[in-house]
Every structure is written in C-alpha cells, then in structure tokens.
Amino acid sequence: MGIYVIRVPDIGEGIAEVELVSWHVQPGDRVSEDQHLADVMTDKATVEVPSPTHGKVLALGGSPGQVMAVGAELVRLEVEGEGNLKENAAPAPVQQAPAAPVSVAAVAPAAAAPVAAAPAPAPAPLRPAAAPRGTPAVVRKEGERPLASPAVRRRAQDMGVDLRYVHGSGPAGRIGHQDLDTYAAGQGQPAGQGASPYVERHGEEQIPVIGLRRKIAQKMQEAKRRIPHFSYVEEVDVTELEALRQQLNRLHGSTRGKLTLLPFLVRAMVLALRDFPQINARYDDETGVVTRHAAVHLGVATQTDGGLMVPVLRHAEALDLWACAAGIARVAEGARSGKAPREELSGSTITLTSLGALGGIASTPVINHPEVAIVGVNRMVERPMFRNGQVVARQLMNLSSSFDHRVVDGMDAARFIQAMRALLETPALLFVE
Template sequence: MSEYRYKLPDVGEGVVEAEIVEWRIKVGDTVEEDQPILDVMTDKATVEVPCAVNGTVTKIVGEPGDVIPVGTEILFIDTGGAPVPSEQDVPPPPAGEVSSKSETEGGDAKAEPSPPRPAEPATPPASGGRKEVAAPVARAEGDRPLASPAVRQRAMDADIDLATVPGTGPAGRITHTDLDDFIASGGRLAARAGGGGAGRTRRTGVEEQKIIGLRRKIAENMVKAKTTIPHIAYVEEIDLTALEDLRAHLNATKREDQPKLTLIPFLAAALCKALPQTPQANAHYDTEAGVLTKYEGVHLGVATATPNGLMVPTIKHAEALDVWELASELGRLAKAARDGKATKDELSGSTITITSLGAIGGLVTTPVINLPETAIIGVNKMQELPRFDAGGRVVPRKLMNLSSSFDHRIVDGYEAAVLIQNVKGYLENPATLFI
C-alpha cells in the first residue's frame, strides 16, 4: 500500500491555522485529485480545500470546530501504489470568494446527523407474497416499553410517549415500523393532545450546539470589543419628516435603472459630510501599539445579517458617492454577503460602521464597536409621533432615535455629541446633503 499523508495547506497569506468547518468525505471514500474534501475557516472566509491525489481515504484527523495549524497531517490516503506528489506540488486552496456553504443559521453550527436507521428483521412472506404482520403484544400497565436506542431517540424527537405505542416485535418490542404506523394513524397527535390541558403540549426538547466557524469568530470579536473598549453611548432623536418627504419624491420620480432609496444612503451621506469635523471617529485604534490611525476617506461598513452569520461588507470611499450610488453599493454588497460571494476585500477595511435594526423595531440600541474602529452608528425604528411646532400647535412628525457608541479612550463625550448633532442637522435639513 502506498500511503499519502495530506497536510493542511496554506489557506491564505499570513494564516498559520484554520478551523475545520465540515469534512465532505469519510473513511472508505474514493477521492480524486482536485476534489473538494474539506471546508475550513480563517478569519471571515470559508475556504474549500481540494484533494491532492487519487485514492481511498484510510484515516481522517480532526473534527468540525477543531483549530488545526497549517502543515498538520489531517488525511491519510491509500494511492494503490501510484506515485504521490511532493509537498510543494500540493495545490493551494482557491482564494478570493467566501464559500456560500452555511455552517450556521445566521452562523449556527450544523446539528449532528441522526444515526442511520437500522434495518428491521425481514418477515418471511406469506402466501400470495403478502407480508405477514405480527399482532401487538399486550403490555402490562407500568411496564417499560422495549425499544432500541434509535427508536427511543425518534420517539423523543417526535414527542411521543413509547408507552402508548403498540409493539409487534419479540416480547412486544417496538420497531421503527411500529413507530411509523403509530404516527401514520394519527397516534402522534393523540399522544400530544393527551399530554396537557386544552390541547397544549409541554416542550421538553434540549439541544446542545457546538459554536464553530463564523459564529465563534463573532463571539470572540464581541468579547474582545466589550472587554478592551470602554464604550460610551449617545442617543439623539432625529426629525425625519422632511427627509421622508424628499425620499418619497425621489423614489417616485427615479429612473428605472436607479435603486430604491432607503434611509441608510442618506445617513451614510450625512456621516461622510460630518466626519471631517470629528476625524477620531473615523479611525482605527491599535491598543497594543497605542497608535490611532485617522482616515480622510470614509470606508463605511454596514452590518449585514446573512445565513452564515453577521458580516460587515464595506463601501470603500463612501464620501465620493452620491445617494444613488450609495444605495447601489449597499444593495450589491448586501446581496453578495448573503449569497456568500463577497470577497475578502469587500468584507474588510471599514473605518466606521452603521448597523440597523429599525425594520424590526426597537426604540434604542447600544451597538458594539467593530474592532479596531472607534465608532458605530445604530438606526432604530421610525414612528409618527405628536410634537409642538413653532406656533405651539401639536403636529405629527416622523421621528427616529439615532443610537451611537464610541471608544471613550479616543472620543470624548463632547466630541461624540458634536458628531451626532452634525449628522442630525444634515438629516433634518436634507437639502444640505446636496450642497
């Protein structure tokens, strides 16, 4: 036997280790050169790792969630006597795009696969080729029903009390077929209805979930941000009545090739105009080196929920774009992130971030800063509320609370307030955005 020992290749510039997300093969499988065999994660990119030889898998090292150093032997392949390549001949995994394969629900780990359902003992066919079905065996009240662990797991998953299921196996043992017949006959519903009053059912399921991949990266970054950055929160009420009138007019008169305008492009434009007066809020702070890097260009991150978890696609040089161009980039990047096609460059390099939960609701949020940035702006729910006008009359106004968090080591409370008040001025007088 010629054995090839496959080492985890370099999956990106400067990367020294990667986290196993999913094996696409198992021991005994036949594999071919360049066939994707493994998904690994480094930073925010999920990378497909290809096979280097043809052969049969004899051993796999590492499970999903394990962090493996580059160069570790992770796979053993019997090449059947064929010559094996040297280590320098092994092709690196393809770079560029983030894999669209979802490790998580919004980043959550895959559930462990259910154990394979064991085959039932064959019943000799009776005359006419019909399968003879044994009669259920009576079970004394209080007796524990007999069933295999796999049957018990299925019953638990389906919220079925096995004591209510007739068993046709030896000594009344409950088989998978018995459980299928019980569910098909409506017994599952009867079992549930009998478990509680007024047709309500107790929920007894418990699920353990291993946090891996992007979800673990998010958790690590959040812990680091909250433990190293002293956050200061600032919230201001913004009157969006005039802006909403303008937005409605622009959407009603836009060209077919122009995107629909939401609030975010206007907020982005307001930030771009206000940040030069508070440059320390458009910056990166290196805690270990004690160095603050302030940027003239606004590289605007927009927190985006995706099937793979929270990602922050970045509009580079947002200050150079008008509201229509900002809307187009927002739509393009959000779609790329949700489809798993955003590149590493599109998911990095932001200097300040916007996060929005306004479509869901919520009056106030206290967003967590996206390391190594020094500020983040949060959009909340817009609602129509009564306010007094200059003449003392009660009038309806469209209002929204704008939340923000700042790194208090870098941005003083006064400076935070100045930035948000300048943004407020632009949004409440939207004509100034176009001057």
C-alpha cells in the same frame, strides 16, 4: 490502489493555522475532482477546500472546531494508482472508516455560547410531528444529530419539527429547506398541526461555538474588554427625508435602482465626519496611537446565516446615493453568500448598523474594534409632534451610537450626532458642498 493525502492548504498572508468549520464528506464517500470537501476559517474568511482528485474517503483528519496547522493531514483518500503517501511516512491521527457503512456524523451549527469539553447525555427521543407521505422513513440512532445548516435548524425549531425524523436529500444526508418543505407537506398541513400544543418537551442540545460564531464571540469579548463604551441616542425627524426618498424612487427607481434610507445616512455621516475627524479613526491601544483617516471605509454590519459579519464599503465619501446603495447591497450579499473577497472583510474606519424593521426604539451597539465609533439605525415610526403650536404626524427615527471614551469626548460625540441630525432633517444640505 494508492493513498492520497490532502493537507490543510496554505492560504497565504502568513496564516499558519486554520479552524476546521465543517465537513461535506464522510469516511466511505466517493468524491470527484473539485468536489467540496470541507470548510476552514481564517481570521478573515471561510475557505472551501476542494478535492484535487477522484477517490474514496478513508479517514478525516479532524473534527469541526479543531484548529489545524497549515500542512496537517486533512483527508485521506484511496485512489487509483500510487497516490502521494510515502510508505515510511508516519500516519497522522485520523478518524478511521468503519467496516460497515457509517451514519452521518454530526456537524454542529454555530451558536452563541461555549460548549463543555465532555458531551452531554443525548436528548430523549421525540416523536415526529407528522409522518410525510412518499418520504422514506428516517429513524436515526439515539444521540445522533442530523446534518443541517444553522438556518435550517432555526426554521425546523420554528416549525416544531424534530430533524431526526426528516430525510436529508443533500450530500451525506444533509437536510435542506426543501426537505423541510417535503416533510411539512406530507399530511397536506404544516408540520405539527393537529398535535396538542400542550406537550411536555424533554431533551437538550449542546452546540459548539466554532467557525464564524467563535470569531464573533472573540471579537465582541475583546471589544467590550478593551473599549470603555459610552452610548448616545438622539431622535431625528425624517419626514422630509422620507418624502425625498420616495420622490427619487418614483423618478429614478426603474432606471437607477430603489433607494433605502441607508445611503442618506451614509451621506450624512460622511459630511459630518469632515468636522469630527477624531471619530473616523482606529485606535491601536498596544502602541497608544490613534490613526485618523481621510477616507471613510464604512463597515456595514450584516446578518448572515452563520452570524454577524462586517463587510467594508471602501471610500464611501466618493459615492453618490445610488452608487452607495449598490455598494452596500454588493458587500452585504458577498458576506451572506460567503463569497466576499478578503479585502472587503477588514479595514473599516467606522461602522453603520441597522436592524431594519426590527430596529426597536434604541440600542447600544458594540464598537467594531479597533474603530472608535459605531452608529446604529432604529425603526422609523409615525408619531405626533408639536410644530408651530399644532399637533402633527411626523416620521421619527432614533440614532443609537457608541464611542470609545478613551479617544472621543462625550461633547464631541454629541455634536457629531447632532450634525448628522441637522443634515437628515434638512435633506437639501446633503447635496450642498
């Protein structure tokens, strides 16, 4: 038997270190060639680290949230044959495998607040909401956190389920959505049904800010620290635009795809930016240089299980409505699945953000540094309006925008949004060159 050391890979682009986001194996596990061992994150993307060989995990070289240098020891395997570890090589500090089988190590989901260095006392044990039939009983140790994704944790919290009592069928005991479904179906009723809703709850959870959540926190903090934001909100009557959208979907939806309002908003933005090039720009405040771009590389704010990402739809100015709709769907899905290529995760010149049906009345979006503007779309609602002395029902929607006041004057920002409004309220103008 020999020892095979897997090191932090060189991902290229001059990257010297990565952040360890999560483990998919634990000491004592047997792994096969190409099996997914860990996730590491650079400034631009999350990268999966596969195993180059078969073997047994002896030790792990770090914990989630730790920043590791390229070439540092990541995983130590016991393999058939000689392995690749030299006898005189100094051993790296690793988590040693215990003699007895170990329980699943806790991998914390991403969260929105920093965590203290010292761990908090373990939460008091809670009773399971229901004991599912046909599912092995799971009793984890005091303070032990089950392995699950942030999405699964959020869903369990909404269901009132304590994950410590849920059996995980995934690798290393990871709990998935199907495990929650199995647990909830154990009594033929939703988890927690039949229990009193007026029960005191005790316990607390510390969630390290690691991986994507750490990058989001750093970027948001940097944007607010460096950019003097000012926001501008305008109401837009989109009645005719909505009628046009529905008509186009009736005529071409089955062959060219369904259209949402976003492609129309992108088209209006592209046309308005022709008269306001200072808004389609990036500001390097270290050198004091504003770079105006002829191309509109649109950042599409996208919510993922791990947090907010902004993939980039390149050359939006060259896309018709259906190509734009397909492009937005493609880059958003790439971000959600974690498979977006690096070139689609940077280089945007202006960003569009929308919360869809949750858009609210108004918002104050944060600029995607080093851009100088962001436009947010709020919820469309039907409200009464006066038109020609008559009260009529109209479809209204607010545009909420933020600008970098160092390089965009308030008057120019207002005129830009008014230009978008004029195009959206008379949608035929979107197709007039």
